[in-house]
Amino acid sequence: MASTEPISVSPQTGTGISTHAQVRRVILCAGTGCMANGAMKVFEQFKKEIASAGLHVILELRAEATSDEVRLSKSGCQGFCQMGPLVSVVPDGILYTKVRGEDVAEIVEQTLAGGQVVERLLYKDPTTRKSCRGLEDNPFYARQNRLVLNECGFLDPEDIHEYMLHGGYQAARKAFVEMSPEEICKKISESGLRGRGGGGFPTGRKWDAARVQNSAKKYVICNGDEGDPGAFMNRSVMEGNPHSVIEGLMIAARAIGANETLVYVRAEYPLAVERMRRAVKDAEREGILGKDVFGTGFPVKCEVMEGAGAFVCGEETAMIASIEGLRGMPMPKPPFPAQSGLWGKPTIINNVETLAHVSRILNVGAEKFRSVGTPESPGTKTFALTGHVANTGLVEVPFGTTLREIVYNIGGGVTDDGGKISKAGFRAVQIGGPSGGCLTQDHLDLPLSYDSLRSVGAMVGSGGLVVMNERTCMVGIARFFMEFTQRESCGKCVLCREGTRQLLALLDDVIEGRADEGTMDLLEKLGHAVQVGSLCGLGKTAPNPVLSTLRYFRKEYEEHIFEKLCRTGRCKALLKPEIVELKCKGCGLCIKACPTGAITGEKKQPHHINPELCIKCGACGTACKLHAIEGV
Amino acid sequence: MASTPVAVDRAEKFEKVVSILDRHHRRPSGLIPILQAIQHEYQYLPEEVLTYVATSLDVPPARVFGVATFYAHFALEPKGKHVIRICDGTACHVKQSLPVLNALHEKLGTSEKCKTTPDMMFTVETVACLGACGLAPVIVIDEQVYGQITPERALALVDEIKGYEALQGVASVETAEQPSAEVAHG
Numbered sequence: 001m002a003s004t005e006p007i008s009v010s011p012q013t014g015t016g017i018s019t020h021a022q023v024r025r026v027i028l029c030a031g032t033g034c035m036a037n038g039a040m041k042v043f044e045q046f047k048k049e050i051a052s053a054g055l056h057v058i059l060e061l062r063a064e065a066t067s068d069e070v071r072l073s074k075s076g077c078q079g080f081c082q083m084g085p086l087v088s089v090v091p092d093g094i095l096y097t098k099v100r101g102e103d104v105a106e107i108v109e110q111t112l113a114g115g116q117v118v119e120r121l122l123y124k125d126p127t128t129r130k131s132c133r134g135l136e137d138n139p140f141y142a143r144q145n146r147l148v149l150n151e152c153g154f155l156d157p158e159d160i161h162e163y164m165l166h167g168g169y170q171a172a173r174k175a176f177v178e179m180s181p182e183e184i185c186k187k188i189s190e191s192g193l194r195g196r197g198g199g200g201f202p203t204g205r206k207w208d209a210a211r212v213q214n215s216a217k218k219y220v221i222c223n224g225d226e227g228d229p230g231a232f233m234n235r236s237v238m239e240g241n242p243h244s245v246i247e248g249l250m251i252a253a254r255a256i257g258a259n260e261t262l263v264y265v266r267a268e269y270p271l272a273v274e275r276m277r278r279a280v281k282d283a284e285r286e287g288i289l290g291k292d293v294f295g296t297g298f299p300v301k302c303e304v305m306e307g308a309g310a311f312v313c314g315e316e317t318a319m320i321a322s323i324e325g326l327r328g329m330p331m332p333k334p335p336f337p338a339q340s341g342l343w344g345k346p347t348i349i350n351n352v353e354t355l356a357h358v359s360r361i362l363n364v365g366a367e368k369f370r371s372v373g374t375p376e377s378p379g380t381k382t383f384a385l386t387g388h389v390a391n392t393g394l395v396e397v398p399f400g401t402t403l404r405e406i407v408y409n410i411g412g413g414v415t416d417d418g419g420k421i422s423k424a425g426f427r428a429v430q431i432g433g434p435s436g437g438c439l440t441q442d443h444l445d446l447p448l449s450y451d452s453l454r455s456v457g458a459m460v461g462s463g464g465l466v467v468m469n470e471r472t473c474m475v476g477i478a479r480f481f482m483e484f485t486q487r488e489s490c491g492k493c494v495l496c497r498e499g500t501r502q503l504l505a506l507l508d509d510v511i512e513g514r515a516d517e518g519t520m521d522l523l524e525k526l527g528h529a530v531q532v533g534s535l536c537g538l539g540k541t542a543p544n545p546v547l548s549t550l551r552y553f554r555k556e557y558e559e560h561i562f563e564k565l566c567r568t569g570r571c572k573a574l575l576k577p578e579i580v581e582l583k584c585k586g587c588g589l590c591i592k593a594c595p596t597g598a599i600t601g602e603k604k605q606p607h608h609i610n611p612e613l614c615i616k617c618g619a620c621g622t623a624c625k626l627h628a629i630e631g632v
Numbered sequence: 633m634a635s636t637p638v639a640v641d642r643a644e645k646f647e648k649v650v651s652i653l654d655r656h657h658r659r660p661s662g663l664i665p666i667l668q669a670i671q672h673e674y675q676y677l678p679e680e681v682l683t684y685v686a687t688s689l690d691v692p693p694a695r696v697f698g699v700a701t702f703y704a705h706f707a708l709e710p711k712g713k714h715v716i717r718i719c720d721g722t723a724c725h726v727k728q729s730l731p732v733l734n735a736l737h738e739k740l741g742t743s744e745k746c747k748t749t750p751d752m753m754f755t756v757e758t759v760a761c762l763g764a765c766g767l768a769p770v771i772v773i774d775e776q777v778y779g780q781i782t783p784e785r786a787l788a789l790v791d792e793i794k795g796y797e798a799l800q801g802v803a804s805v806e807t808a809e810q811p812s813a814e815v816a817h818g
Contacts, residue, residue, distance in 0.1 A: 033766045036777035081766025229721030232763035267668075267705050268762055270775070308664050309704035311760065325663035326695075327702040386723035386765040393766045417728075430722060464765075466722045480725050484760065490702075 031077025076240015152240030228433030248355025432461025437548030495533030721761030
């Protein structure tokens with residue numbers, strides 16, 4: 001083992017020795033997804049195999065390195081979760097997917113010792129059937145514009161030195177030493193950065209509003225309470241590049257004159273909590289956070305707090321209540337938190353992804369930041385691409401990219417229930433979580449931005465993008481979100497508390513065959529009432545999934561209501577199992593399978609289902625080898 | 633005076649609570665981290681502990697109970713030894729997480745209302761989103777994440793734990809000690 005000292009990096013200048021570049025490096029993705037698939041086993045196996053192949057393993061950045069050394073490190077989420085565990089070899093530029101412990105010996109022997117590629121572990125493009133060696137020829141990565149996510153897949157999130165060697169904390173230093181708070185706010189305003197948490201409020205304006213407040217005490221809060229089901233980009237950034245979040249917080253603190261900052265992380269993300277806490281400790285140890293930041297005499301403190309499982313706490317005023325130890329209930333605005341927030345002091349709350357953009361803006365300049373995206377929505381946005389799509393994972397693209405590009409080119413196309421590519425299978429895309437809406441085939445060429453999505457009744461939200469195939473019942477999806485918001489409503493506003501409950505009951509009527517011609521009208525009227533009668537974003541947007549499906553999938557609602565038919569067969573109450581007499585050979589398998597004895601018939605004669613006794617469990621359909629049972 | 637085991641238990645219980653309260657400087661603003669620490673210790677929030685916390689922080693019990701019932705993470709009832717959480721986020725939902733939940737409920741005799749088995753071995757609950765959407769559908773058993781799960785695989789995992797627990801039962805009768813072997817996760 002090499003025993004040289006770890007590289008020391010001066011926090012004042014950020015410079016260090018950088019001869020490490022020539023060393024061959026094996027990077028293992030250690031995001032939640034890859035860890036669940038056994039990445040740690042692979043990591044341990046690598047340690048063993050590299051050593052037994054006569055190569056030296058280095059686990060930390062070292063000043064001196066020789067050619068027979070291999071640096072083994074973990075990275076944050078690389079975004080290609082479905083193909084994990086992921087292993088990259090640099091500088092060779094190879095990306096191995098679905099690596100198991102037993103594959104490690106081959107990688108060490110072939111690639112690390114022999115310089116060859118292990119063909120079978122490369123990613124195969126499902127449409128062209130071509131193997132992709134690395135990121136450049138892999139359509140999932142090559143078509144993205146990874147600015148925030150790039151470092152997530154490369155840096156060791158638990159090593160502050162590595163972050164600093166790659167220019168980390170340079171922007172914070174600049175903000176503290178060279179820039180005035182006014183200049184920082186101006187720069188961020190010029191960049192046009194808008195809140196990535198969903199609302200899209202201009203960040204520079206928010207900061208400026210807090211900056212001009214005359215108060216000795218101010219706070220900056222990082223909103224890591226990513227509650228939207230189907231979104232995990234904030235988790236990835238906190239796990240993969242926690243220092244970029246801290247750097248953003250520090251710059252924000254400098255911009256508004258705050259010396260206390262806080263990261264509020266969802267309790268469902270234990271790894272993110274752990275990595276954020278460690279990053280704060282490391283930054284304190286290096287003298288970056290503390291009583292005297294960069295020798296300016298300005299103190300900045302950072303705390304990490306775990307949420308306790310309430311979706312509404314993603315709302316600014318509810319989050320403040322939660323930090324104060326109260327029930328997370330929103331307050332009317334104004335006063336805005338920038339005027340009177342935590343403990344009545346000026347407070348700004350920024351999303352994780354927003355803060356992760358900040359240091360880059362100071363480093364490359366507002367103009368460079370604006371060079372991607374649209375004039376109104378500059379920069380890139382990370383979407384969590386999930387559902388019925390070949391490549392699921394995190395996708396960072398400039399604003400203005402079309403849904404088609406994301407779903408078909410980056411995502412590799414829509415899949416059927418078995419996971420196979422299905423050309424005509426596209427039904428809808430749900431964007432923006434419970435606050436967003438469902439978009440159809442007609443919206444595939446819509447350039448995504450804050451304003452374009454709002455115009456079609458959806459929302460960027462936190463960026464969840466769930467693709468659904470034609471076997472998905474859209475009324476069922478509307479119900480799914482309604483159940484979620486109904487459960488998560490804090491109960492303060494009557495229209496949100498009771499309205500969401502009634503909307504859910506109406507949707508149940510549709511799904512269970514009790515709805516009549518007045519139901520859709522009632523859904524629409526009540527939806528609009530909930531929108532105007534609620535205080536916070538949760539209630540104001542809660543009816544969006546219902547209203548957007550009513551708008552774009554009205555025919556499906558009509559089928560459920562008037563024909564008592566669900567074309568996907570997912571709504572059990574509407575199923576009408578029937579035995580096709582011509583196909584039934586009277587084998588009796590279905591009689592045996594039926595748990596309620598609803599099927600009768602003589603041997604070798606067509607059988608019958610008694611609809612009174614049938615509970616629509618579908619057991620007969622599974623049992624029948626001749627596919628003679630329809631409607632299950 | 634010799635105290636009964638129950639009384640010792642109670643004294644120990646409150647000793648831990650006191651140290652948690654002290655660690656958080658007995659500030660009412662720290663109520664949520666205090667409750668989190670207590671739950672971490674006991675797996676749930678016993679009623680008498682909540683009342684004790686209210687008195688110690690000098691706030692009305694209603695406020696402590698209000699917070700404890702507002703947040704989904706706080707449990708007022710004890711959970712089973714093994715907690716199975718099924719993710720029902722959007723991605724898991726469209727990839728059929730409900731059949732997994734139903735299969736587990738059916739196997740363990742649990743339901744949405746009654747989440748824990750009578751022998752206190754298993755608790756089955758749903759969570760809104762675990763943020764592992766790329767692996768949908770996902771379940772978490774005792775902090776271990778399992779991706780791309782099917783009803784069959786979920787049931788097999790339960791059987792694995794049951795088998796392990798049965799072995800443990802035999803072993804503890806024989807040696808009256810807990811062996812440290814872990815369940816093999818596949």
